[in-house]
Amino acid sequence: xxxxxxxxxxxxxxxxxxxxxxxxxxxxxxxxxxxxxxxxxxxxxxxxxxxxxxxxxxxxxxxxxxxxxxxxxxxxxxxxxxxxxxxxxxxxxxxxxxxxxxxxxxxxxxxxxxxxxxxxxxxxxxxxxxxxxxxxxxxxxxxxxxxxxxxxxxxxxxxxxxxxxxxxxxxxxxxxxxxxxxxxxxxxxxxxxxxxxxxxxxxxxxxxxxxxxxxxxxxxxxxxxxxxxxxxxxxxxxxxxxxxxxxxxxxxxxxxxxxxxxxxxxxxxxxxxxxxxxxxxxxxxxxxxxxxxxxxxxxxxxxxxxxxxxxxxxxxxxxxxxxxxxxxxxxxxxxxxxxxxxxxxxxxxxxxxxxxxxxxxxxxxxxxxxxxxxxxxxxxxxxxxxxxxxxxxxxxxxxxxxxxxxxxxxxxxxxxxx
DNA sequence: TCTGGGGTCCTAGGACCC
DNA sequence: TCTGGGGTCCTAGGACCC
Numbered sequence: 001x002x003x004x005x006x007x008x009x010x011x012x013x014x015x016x017x018x019x020x021x022x023x024x025x026x027x028x029x030x031x032x033x034x035x036x037x038x039x040x041x042x043x044x045x046x047x048x049x050x051x052x053x054x055x056x057x058x059x060x061x062x063x064x065x066x067x068x069x070x071x072x073x074x075x076x077x078x079x080x081x082x083x084x085x086x087x088x089x090x091x092x093x094x095x096x097x098x099x100x101x102x103x104x105x106x107x108x109x110x111x112x113x114x115x116x117x118x119x120x121x122x123x124x125x126x127x128x129x130x131x132x133x134x135x136x137x138x139x140x141x142x143x144x145x146x147x148x149x150x151x152x153x154x155x156x157x158x159x160x161x162x163x164x165x166x167x168x169x170x171x172x173x174x175x176x177x178x179x180x181x182x183x184x185x186x187x188x189x190x191x192x193x194x195x196x197x198x199x200x201x202x203x204x205x206x207x208x209x210x211x212x213x214x215x216x217x218x219x220x221x222x223x224x225x226x227x228x229x230x231x232x233x234x235x236x237x238x239x240x241x242x243x244x245x246x247x248x249x250x251x252x253x254x255x256x257x258x259x260x261x262x263x264x265x266x267x268x269x270x271x272x273x274x275x276x277x278x279x280x281x282x283x284x285x286x287x288x289x290x291x292x293x294x295x296x297x298x299x300x301x302x303x304x305x306x307x308x309x310x311x312x313x314x315x316x317x318x319x320x321x322x323x324x325x326x327x328x329x330x331x332x333x334x335x336x337x338x339x340x341x342x343x344x345x346x347x348x349x350x351x352x353x354x355x356x357x358x359x360x361x362x363x364x365x366x367x368x369x370x371x372x373x374x375x376x377x378x379x380x381x382x383x384x385x386x387x388x389x390x391x392x393x394x395x396x397x398x399x400x401x402x403x404x405x406x407x408x409x410x411x412x413x414x415x416x417x418x
Numbered sequence: 419t420c421t422g423g424g425g426t427c428c429t430a431g432g433a434c435c436c
Numbered sequence: 437t438c439t440g441g442g443g444t445c446c447t448a449g450g451a452c453c454c
């Protein structure tokens with residue numbers, strides 16, 4: 001599919017807007033949504049932003065003043081947000097099937113229409129999403145994803161829509177965009193770039209390629225090319241299985257006992273395994289991590305990685321492995337604040353059954369096979385078993401390829417064709 | 419008292435093998 | 437002047453995203 005522009009559709013203050021839709025009494029009032037244990041602020045309505053509530057702020061710090069100002073706090077309700085998100089995505093598919101669901105509240109659209117038609121389309125998307133879901137959105141349209149992000153940010157501050165096509169518009173927009181507001185530039189790169197007097201997106205776009213390659217990563221190089229209007233990030237419309245599945249929680253109270261740690265860990269593993277099966281995948285390895293509060297005087301944290309003897313999505317097997325690993329990194333006398341599990345080496349169950357297995361499995365299989373060959377000393381038997389062994393070698397080879405493909409992004413793949 | 423949870427990708431260094 | 441070199445795997449850590 002050939003498209004000349006990307007639209008980034010983003011729901012404004014998504015979690016807070018969802019709450020305001022389902023609880024009409026919250027409309028036009030300051031609303032914040034709180035994360036796990038009601039610890040920190042994860043979303044703010046426009047009214048809450050006006051009260052200077054910061055993203056990620058611990059709620060206990062602002063609670064008194066915020067509630068006195070008439071502010072309301074909600075515990076996060078992810079089921080509700082997921083449901084509304086699906087409705088938004090469904091609405092967007094009315095316009096094109098080239099939709100990449102980028103996160104719960106964002107989607108990229110690939111658009112083939114001529115540029116002069118796009119402002120009207122943006123207005124229509126805006127209208128229909130509002131009508132069918134009640135959610136306010138912002139739309140940015142431009143020839144690359146990174147520029148669409150820039151346009152979206154401008155849209156949020158103005159009418160809700162922004163198209164950046166020709167060079168002079170883009171130059172003006174980039175000059176007005178601070179370098180830390182660029183998609184892909186976080187706090188560390190911001191600090192680094194500031195020391196080199198690179199403060200806005202236009203300056204970054206003018207930076208020498210060699211210098212970027214030398215001092216930053218391939219991701220930053222892509223960002224720079226994208227700012228210049230050269231598309232490096234393709235639209236990914238196919239839902240892909242996750243590469244890792246992660247479950248962990250901060251405990252409300254510190255935990256010391258090993259058994260008391262196994263309990264939440266088992267719950268996390270069960271949840272991760274359930275997600276694995278929902279994706280029709282199996283996992284070939286798992287990591288367990290354990291940590292005290294990083295604010296402790298003598299913090300302790302450790303992680304252990306283990307290839308499983310056989311890739312699986314079975315809850316029982318995974319819990320067993322996880323607890324065995326936890327025992328290896330558990331040290332008594334610490335007050336633990338967090339533990340978690342990461343399932344990795346994930347592959348679709350049907351592919352994996354034949355293509356991916358671990359070293360131990362391979363060794364065992366080979367041993368049995370060699371043993372059988374010794375027993376079966378007929379021409380037919382030897383032939384059949386040689387065939388089986390070749391199959392095994394082939395599968396082993398496939399596994400190597402599978403694992404080596406985990407990271408395929410390299411410098412020489414710039415840019416990616418749209 | 420109370421400071422989130424779940425991801426992706428890249429890079430570097432050491433172990434090990436041939 | 438020149439201690440071998442190259443490939444793969446694992447681990448740790450750093451950067452970014454929402």
